[in-house]
Amino acid sequence: MARRRLTKRQRERIAQVQEERRDRLARQALNASEGEEVHQGRVISRHGQHLLVQAVNGQQYHCLFRQNLGEIVCGDKVLWQPVADDQGVVVSLLPRNTVLSRPDYSGRDKPLAANITRLVVVLAPRPPPTGYLTDQYLIAAELIGVNALITLNKADLLSPDEWQAFQQEFSRYENIGYPVISVSAKKEHGLEPLLEHLKGQTSILVGQSGVGKSSLINAILPHRDEAVGALSETSGLGRHTTSVATLHFLDNGAEIIDSPGVRSFRLGKIDRRELETGFREFSPYLGKCRFSNCRHRNEPGCALIEAVEAGNIHPERLKNFLHMAEQLD
Numbered sequence: 001m002a003r004r005r006l007t008k009r010q011r012e013r014i015a016q017v018q019e020e021r022r023d024r025l026a027r028q029a030l031n032a033s034e035g036e037e038v039h040q041g042r043v044i045s046r047h048g049q050h051l052l053v054q055a056v057n058g059q060q061y062h063c064l065f066r067q068n069l070g071e072i073v074c075g076d077k078v079l080w081q082p083v084a085d086d087q088g089v090v091v092s093l094l095p096r097n098t099v100l101s102r103p104d105y106s107g108r109d110k111p112l113a114a115n116i117t118r119l120v121v122v123l124a125p126r127p128p129p130t131g132y133l134t135d136q137y138l139i140a141a142e143l144i145g146v147n148a149l150i151t152l153n154k155a156d157l158l159s160p161d162e163w164q165a166f167q168q169e170f171s172r173y174e175n176i177g178y179p180v181i182s183v184s185a186k187k188e189h190g191l192e193p194l195l196e197h198l199k200g201q202t203s204i205l206v207g208q209s210g211v212g213k214s215s216l217i218n219a220i221l222p223h224r225d226e227a228v229g230a231l232s233e234t235s236g237l238g239r240h241t242t243s244v245a246t247l248h249f250l251d252n253g254a255e256i257i258d259s260p261g262v263r264s265f266r267l268g269k270i271d272r273r274e275l276e277t278g279f280r281e282f283s284p285y286l287g288k289c290r291f292s293n294c295r296h297r298n299e300p301g302c303a304l305i306e307a308v309e310a311g312n313i314h315p316e317r318l319k320n321f322l323h324m325a326e327q328l329d
């Protein structure tokens, strides 16, 4: 049987009805009145009750937001309405894909940044990395649901042979699927592998003090301070802006969220189950131990210990897991 073909007019009418319906639903959701424009935008930074929102066309607006929307942070996607030339009001917070939080002074989780896709874990020969801290970052990435990228900085400090030996220490992470790259914030073209991995991602850099996070950020975003300075002048929000989490757009389509608070992000409070699932290579063995309440220390029939003995899990990873688990008890 021949398929019934719609006329062009009919197709247009259907599209029009669908659009009117979408528009009506969006307005109902926003509680916005007819005739008011509603746009999508991205939160660049937050200053108390003020948000700097970038519209799809790249223009930036100073927005207030309705209190019932909850915490809105850098990286959030929002719907907003213009009220004056460069001012608007945020009327809706769109669902987040990921959120990075940290407990505040009262112990409650407070969001720091939203919609991140990549955690760049920066390590360097100096200060020497500890596997324990590295694992904490990797677990944080797993629990937030973002990809981790191990970035070995200060490649210029060592000879090629020494660097190769340093890199070799990280092959165990590569074996479980974490990419490992070498960079230098101080060498010409030293950033290229990192820029390549940042493309199409929304990233944050984390790592211990002195590994070169600020140096990398300054090299990636050479005009950052001027941009942030200009922002605080036009907004009248003061010079403290450099300490506020800010979303930056790179020419290659990469997005970076930066602030000292975000850079020093650490793993928060988690439970034992979360800790287990944070070690990605443990997953085929979880639930396979002889005892259902196995703590994977020295119990007979422990699937994780057997996997270590068979060479399928690196012993250091199980050791770090046990150490972290002790902190939970």
Ligand SMILES: Nc1nc2c(ncn2[C@@H]2O[C@H](COP(=O)(O)OP(=O)(O)OP(=O)(O)O)[C@@H](O)[C@H]2O)c(=O)[nH]1
Pocket (backbone or CB within 6 Å): 153, 154, 155, 156, 157, 183, 184, 185, 186, 187, 207, 208, 209, 210, 211, 212, 213, 214, 215, 216
């Ligand atoms: N040789 C060399 N030195 C570097 C490189 N990157 C950073 N440094 C130096 O390492 C030191 C620490 O760098 P920072 O960028 O301040 O490190 P950070 O991780 O931001 O440190 P905190 O702000 O304390 O968290 C500085 O003296 C930098 O000049 C690099 O690629 N090569």
Ligand SMILES: [Zn+2]
Pocket (backbone or CB within 6 Å): 289, 294, 295, 296, 297, 299, 301, 302, 303, 304, 305
């Ligand atoms: Zn076990």
